[in-house]
Amino acid sequence: MLSGQILDAMITSCENAKTVLRQAAIDPSDRKTLNISMGATVAAELLGRTPEALSKAEARGRLPAPKTAANGRRFYTVEDLIAIREKLGIKMGKLPSERAVVIAVQNFKGGVSKSTTGKHLADYLALRGYRVLVVDCDPQASMSVMFDVNLEALVDETHTLSNFLSPRIDEADSLRKTIQKTAWPNIDICPANLGLQDTEWELTATIEEGPTAIAGAFRMLRIGLEEVRHDYDVVILDPPPAMGFLGVNTLTAADGLLIPVPARQLDYLSTIHFMQTCREAMDLVSKFDTSIDYGFIRVVCTMFQPNRTNEAQMLQVMEKTYAGQMLSTPILLSEEIKNAGLSMSSIYEINKPYGSHQTYTRCRDNLNMVFREIEKDICKQWPSRMAQVGTDRLTEAA
Ligand SMILES: Nc1ncnc2c1ncn2[C@@H]1O[C@H](COP(=O)(O)OP(=O)(O)O)[C@@H](O)[C@H]1O
Ligand SMILES: [Mg+2]
Structure with missing residues (x-):
């Protein structure tokens, strides 16, 4: 048999099995549930209050009495935090008239912690009370997996990101149809699906069709986000590891760039290449009427091991050369x-540390410190929050 026929036969029988697989995969009983509980100190910190102020408000009846564990300790869930903010009038995020901030966590390479950083940033912002939309533009779908999206259910769906971004699909289609809920009350996701790779090719094929088609192909995501961004404070984009048309789409849609770079020479060098390509993409896109102007461009050193001399040296080089953007x-x-x-979670989602409580706390404190800087960059994009950024009082009641 010719290999083409062999492949045809395989495709046909696999296609037939697909329906059965999909039905088996749609089992709601093993979906991820959010099982976060935190003590008064962590809750108060996330609320921007002292633990004492929290107890006082509870004692005075401004807040309902907190839940207590078997050992008598107070604890809070993510839903509790949302309810407390509401009661105390703590307003996070933008005014309805302001724009959501779209952040691309982007670099060329795979394995530099793009998805891990993006996932932890999304969870951190959600814990702080912002409304977050995550858009997974990587056909490898690791972000979607971390949010436990049932990818099998998306195999044939028309309401997928790949369909929305595809230049062959009707313009009237809406990005809203691709949005799914996650286990978090304030994080939604446009999950990746297998078809994104085809979409990359379809977008690339517009090169044959001239400037108008190319301009359209660059801006599919940006246009899609215009419609849904009012419902969120922050949109986090997880781009694919290569700079194709999907990568240019995330660059074009973003208001801010977060570039993860490990302190290794190869990653440092490849990031120069990434920045050059970014620059070229900006010039190219601005020729077709859309100009990209980022509110912030930040580099974050990822997966850093301070006790390794070469990494410590590399970090110094990065600090010197990233011109204040690091x-x-x-x-x-x-x-x-x-x-x-490994269990498809962020460290914010786990209740049982892998190592000692101390290592867990150190890791969490480290991430909080990093994300607090980005949170400030985000708030600076909103005139209503700008004044609070300098005073470090991001959670003042509005
Ligand atoms: N700070 C970190 N500490 C330990 N492991 C990490 C860290 N950041 C990322 N990883 C691991 O490195 C691998 C690659 O990360 P990932 O976020 O998928 O990279 P990318 O999205 O850039 O391809 C994953 O297995 C992830 O768990
Ligand atoms: Mg990734």
Whole structure:
């Protein structure tokens, strides 16, 4: 048999099996549930209050009495935080008239912690009370997996990101149809699906069709987000590891760039290449009427091991050469992050540390410090919050 026929036969029988597989995969009983509970200190910190102020408000009846564990300790869930903010009038995020901030966590390479950083940033912002939309533009779908999206259910769906971004699909189609809920009350996701790779090719094929088609192909995501961004404070884009048309789409849609770079020479060098390509993409896109102007461009050193001399030296080089755009705290390499990743979670989502309580806390404090810097960059994009950024009072009641 010719190999073409062999492949045809395989495709036909696999296609037939697809329906059965999909039905088996849609089992709601094993979906991820959010099982976060935190003590009064962590809750108060996330609320921007002292634990004492929290107890006082509870004692005075301004807030309902907190839940208590078997050992008598107070604890809070993510839903509790949302309810407390509401009661105390703590307003996070933008005014309805302001624009959501779209952040691309982008670099060329795979394995530099793009998805891990993006996932932890999304969870951090959600814990702080912002409304977050995550858009997974990587056909490898690791972000979608971490949010436990049932990818099998998306195999044939028309309401997928790949369909929305495809230049062959009707313009009237809406990005809203691709949005799914996650286990988090304030994080939604446009999940990746297998078809994104085809979409990349279809977008690339517009090169044959001239400038108008190319301009359209660059801006599919940006246009799609215009319609849905009012419902969110922050949109986090997880781009594919290569700079194709999907990568240009995330660059074009973003208001801010977060570039993760490990302190390794190869990653440093490849990031120069990434920045050059970014620059070229900006010039190219601005020729077709859309100009990209980022509110912030930040580099974050990822997976950093401070006791390795070569990494410590590389970090110094990065601090000198990234011209003030580097976040002051690097994200440390951590077994906690790695192990949480193995169970498709962020460290914010796990209740039982992998190692000691101390290593877990160190890892969490490290991430909080990094993300607090980005949170400030985000708030600076909103005139209503700008004044609070300098005073470090991001959670003042509005
Ligand atoms: N700070 C970190 N500490 C430990 N492991 C990490 C850290 N950041 C990322 N990883 C691990 O490195 C691998 C690659 O990360 P990932 O976020 O998928 O990279 P990318 O999206 O850039 O391809 C994953 O297995 C992830 O768990
Ligand atoms: Mg990734």
